[in-house]
Amino acid sequence: MRYWLMKSEPGDVSIDDLAKLPGQTVAWYGVRNYQARNFMRDQMSVGDGVLFYHSNCTVPGIAGIARVSSTAYPDAKQFERNSKYFDPKATHETPRWFNVDVQLVKKVGLISLAELRKHPELERMRILQRGNRLSITPLDPAEWKFITGKLAQD
């Protein structure tokens, strides 16, 4: 059992968008960074905990709790010629990009980035490090417990 923070731009898929999808589940397509891809492909298991993070928006922060609901499989968008995620070097025989499915567990009151920064317990989180841009980052179990137990409000 591992824990992850996964960024989504609410203009693309917000927590409310996720809540409306069939099964409240979304294919986490479009990751085009090898480190983030490897986390999904090599380390994620069904049931892993996910903090759903809103990035690149008015108030960035954690918007909900979710879970990994599939193992990794080839990202369909890499094969779609008219998609912005199309990759001409990817083939069905040797796909380059993978994604898991993510299912909503519950929406929480937004835990802003500013709020996260207030807690010394969280100071080692990747998301709080200067220059961090990785869209998927692992969380320590203690960080997961602190955030879901102490900061998350229904």
Next chain:
DNA sequence: GCCAACGTTGGC
């Protein structure tokens, strides 16, 4: 919209 930080690309 700015811009610092970082990842990727491609010429050599």
Next chain:
DNA sequence: GCCAACGTTGGC
């Protein structure tokens, strides 16, 4: 394999 140029991310 180096590294300059370029593109992207994402907070502010």
